[in-house]
Amino acid sequence: xxxxxNVSENTVSRVIRDKGAIAPETRRxxxxxIDALGYVPNRAAGSLASSSSMIxxxxxxxxxxxxFPELLRGIHAGLAGTSYQPMIGVTDYDxxxxxxxxxxxxxxxxxxxxxxxxxxxDAARRMLEASKVRVGELMDIDRRPIDLAVGLxxxxxxxxxxxxxxxxxxxxxxxxGHDWDADRRAHARYLGLCEGLGDVxxxxxxxxxxDGPSSTLSGRQALAAIxxxxxxxxxxxxxxxDMAVGGYLHCLAAAVPVPDRLxxxxxxxxxxxxxxxxxxxxVLSNRFAIGKTAVETLLKxxxxxxxxxxxDTGFSIIDGATA
Amino acid sequence: xxxxxNVSENTVSRVIRDKGAIAPETRRxxxxxIDALGYVPNRAAGSLASSSSMIxxxxxxxxxxxxFPELLRGIHAGLAGTSYQPMIGVTDYDxxxxxxxxxxxxxxxxxxxxxxxxxxxDAARRMLEASKVRVGELMDIDRRPIDLAVGLxxxxxxxxxxxxxxxxxxxxxxxxGHDWDADRRAHARYLGLCEGLGDVxxxxxxxxxxDGPSSTLSGRQALAAIxxxxxxxxxxxxxxxDMAVGGYLHCLAAAVPVPDRLxxxxxxxxxxxxxxxxxxxxVLSNRFAIGKTAVETLLKxxxxxxxxxxxDTGFSIIDGATA
DNA sequence: CTGTTAGCGCATTCAA
DNA sequence: TTGAATGCGCTAACAG
Numbered sequence: 035x036x037x038x039x040n041v042s043e044n045t046v047s048r049v050i051r052d053k054g055a056i057a058p059e060t061r062r063x064x065x066x067x068i069d070a071l072g073y074v075p076n077r078a079a080g081s082l083a084s085s086s087s088m089i090x091x092x093x094x095x096x097x098x099x100x101x102f103p104e105l106l107r108g109i110h111a112g113l114a115g116t117s118y119q120p121m122i123g124v125t126d127y128d129x130x131x132x133x134x135x136x137x138x139x140x141x142x143x144x145x146x147x148x149x150x151x152x153x154x155x156d157a158a159r160r161m162l163e164a165s166k167v168r169v170g171e172l173m174d175i176d177r178r179p180i181d182l183a184v185g186l187x188x189x190x191x192x193x194x195x196x197x198x199x200x201x202x203x204x205x206x207x208x209x210x211g212h213d214w215d216a217d218r219r220a221h222a223r224y225l226g227l228c229e230g231l232g233d234v235x236x237x238x239x240x241x242x243x244x245d246g247p248s249s250t251l252s253g254r255q256a257l258a259a260i261x262x263x264x265x266x267x268x269x270x271x272x273x274x275x276d277m278a279v280g281g282y283l284h285c286l287a288a289a290v291p292v293p294d295r296l297x298x299x300x301x302x303x304x305x306x307x308x309x310x311x312x313x314x315x316x317v318l319s320n321r322f323a324i325g326k327t328a329v330e331t332l333l334k335x336x337x338x339x340x341x342x343x344x345x346d347t348g349f350s351i352i353d354g355a356t357a
Numbered sequence: 358x359x360x361x362x363n364v365s366e367n368t369v370s371r372v373i374r375d376k377g378a379i380a381p382e383t384r385r386x387x388x389x390x391i392d393a394l395g396y397v398p399n400r401a402a403g404s405l406a407s408s409s410s411m412i413x414x415x416x417x418x419x420x421x422x423x424x425f426p427e428l429l430r431g432i433h434a435g436l437a438g439t440s441y442q443p444m445i446g447v448t449d450y451d452x453x454x455x456x457x458x459x460x461x462x463x464x465x466x467x468x469x470x471x472x473x474x475x476x477x478x479d480a481a482r483r484m485l486e487a488s489k490v491r492v493g494e495l496m497d498i499d500r501r502p503i504d505l506a507v508g509l510x511x512x513x514x515x516x517x518x519x520x521x522x523x524x525x526x527x528x529x530x531x532x533x534g535h536d537w538d539a540d541r542r543a544h545a546r547y548l549g550l551c552e553g554l555g556d557v558x559x560x561x562x563x564x565x566x567x568d569g570p571s572s573t574l575s576g577r578q579a580l581a582a583i584x585x586x587x588x589x590x591x592x593x594x595x596x597x598x599d600m601a602v603g604g605y606l607h608c609l610a611a612a613v614p615v616p617d618r619l620x621x622x623x624x625x626x627x628x629x630x631x632x633x634x635x636x637x638x639x640v641l642s643n644r645f646a647i648g649k650t651a652v653e654t655l656l657k658x659x660x661x662x663x664x665x666x667x668x669d670t671g672f673s674i675i676d677g678a679t680a
Numbered sequence: 681c682t683g684t685t686a687g688c689g690c691a692t693t694c695a696a
Numbered sequence: 697t698t699g700a701a702t703g704c705g706c707t708a709a710c711a712g
Contacts (some may be wrong), residue, residue, distance in 0.1 A: 037607060042683050047707065055681055077408060077464040079705035081401035082688045099434065103426035110420065110447050121444045124433050138442060141400040250632035268656055284607065287634040306629065309573035309603055311610040365699050370691065378697060402689035405704050
């Protein structure tokens with residue numbers, strides 16, 4: 035193909051990568067030859083030679099929870115138009131698996147590695163720090179990142195939920211949630227919620243947590259359970275929208291008037307919440323923006339800054355009609 | 358590191374890849390050296406040398422529709438325990454984008470490429486056929502694949518929906534759907550539905566399609582619209598569960614008794630449908646199994662068979678309580 | 681602006 | 697069972 039265009043192999047490479055100055059005429063010939071032969075460059079060779087690849091490693095805790103595909107959507111959006119390719123791994127909330135994935139991904143010498151949260155094994159942290167790839171830790175901003183954190187303060191979101199419910203006149207507030215070991219951010223929101231209540235001398239009047247991940251079904255069952263306990267409850271703060279939608283469906287099935295007899299509030303701002311007969315009161319967490327911003331910021335520079343950076347994508351209360 | 362273990366570079370490579378016979382003692386020394394130095398092999402170099410990589414290219418039409426993340430989950434499950442890594446791309450239902458992604462992915466010399474459906478540009482089809490990588494076309498099985506198809510007959514699923522509704526005693530059946538240009542499989546189900554009705558001399562009494570992708574909100578609006586038209590309708594077949602859940606929520610909000618006044622049926626078997634006050638009648642599409650089966654089958658052999666293969670993962674009716 | 685030269689870090693021969 | 701030699705296809709550095 036270099037022969038076909040009457041140039042050196044190298045010039046071809048330069049045309050493809052748009053690097054260095056090239057005579058317009060030469061470029062034309064090369065491009066012609068390229069699509070005459072249907073040439074596809076070998077990325078492995080390129081990566082080896084340049085000891086860097088156009089890969090962005092993405093590590094997600096789960097694909098079952100819709101928020102992570104949405105985060106991935108944002109990452110994709112940030113990558114669109116570039117020639118970076120995401121390589122993804124799923125940890126199932128297991129830090130050992132995360133460490134192993136980090137190792138496999140580093141083997142490709144990626145441009146960046148994106149993961150969630152600040153919890154990593156020591157070995158994983160060392161690998162990330164030792165490598166010079168850019169590192170994005172997403173969703174949370176409440177601790178010091180390795181390189182870049184993009185997300186929101188879940189502690190702050192929890193406080194905001196407390197304030198919102200109190201502003202609406204509820205004071206007998208309960209909590210319904212799911213497993214904290216896996217979902218640390220849910221725990222942070224819980225703590226924020228308690229702090230927010232504590233600020234005005236209140237406390238949760240009841241709480242119920244289910245084992246395992248959040249889901250509509252378990253939210254529905256959990257709300258039924260906490261109501262069966264008989265405590266006097268005016269409003270329920272859920273660990274997230276999945277749980278809250280489940281709770282709402284229980285109220286529909288059990289004919290509990292929402293929000294008059296019981297107010298409900300979720301977290302995330304999922305579409306399904308807004309399609310309910312009464313739109314769910316919740317907190318929008320901007321997953322898409324988190325992913326997109328993270329990618330754009332990381333790829334802006336190939337090198338880390340002197341100090342880790344934190345980008346707060348914020349959150350906003352969605353008033354809804356259930357609280 | 359070869360020095361540390363007192364062996365040649367080459368022996369190290371053999372230990373890592375578990376290839377060729379190695380003295381237990383030597384292997385021990387090498388492994389020791391490996392994790393003493395925290396050595397991470399360079400995959401790009403490996404791929405270049407072997408002209409094949411441990412990458413599986415995955416091309417999805419969208420991440421907004423929950424079925425594709427679930428397909429991805431299945432793919433991940435099939436990859437778990439192997440050292441293959443998925444590299445993913447999203448087409449937004451655009452065949453040109455698919456072609457471009459196929460080209461970028463082939464540049465990595467992947468072990469396999471997984472995409473959805475049988476619609477590809479001519480160029481894309483040529484690239485896939487020319488390369489010797491294994492090719493999985495997922496979700497549908499109604500046409501002849503390039504190498505391997507894994508999925509279900511959407512035509513058949515549409516007929517099954519028709520039969521189910523008729524068996525339940527409904528004969529005035531309407532259709533509510535979304536954009537067919539993007540979602541060819543939804544169209545196939547529609548055709549199957551019409552055929553199923555036609556078999557016993559029936560036809561749809563009304564139909565309504567919204568532009569754009571399926572969503573709970575548009576399902577809700579679409580059902581409201583078709584009911585407002587005034588045709589006499591006993592049951593509605595939706596293009597999928599997102600739309601059907603939206604329809605159900607409309608019935609809740611508008612106090613339309615389900616299924617007594619109006620029966621509803623969806624497609625996919627999403628979890629949310631089963632969490633509704635009345636579980637949704639729907640058709641389970643086994644997305645997870647499709648992804649997992651496809652990966653497992655493709656990676657079983659590095660070479661294509663003489664004849665393309667088709668794996669029918671089937672579907673099953675979920676009776677529910679809405680039809 | 682373009683050509684030349686020399687590796688990148690492995691896997692794959694072939695010998696020993 | 698191990699070592700030595702060769703090259704995968706490209707990019708980087710340097711000349712010209």
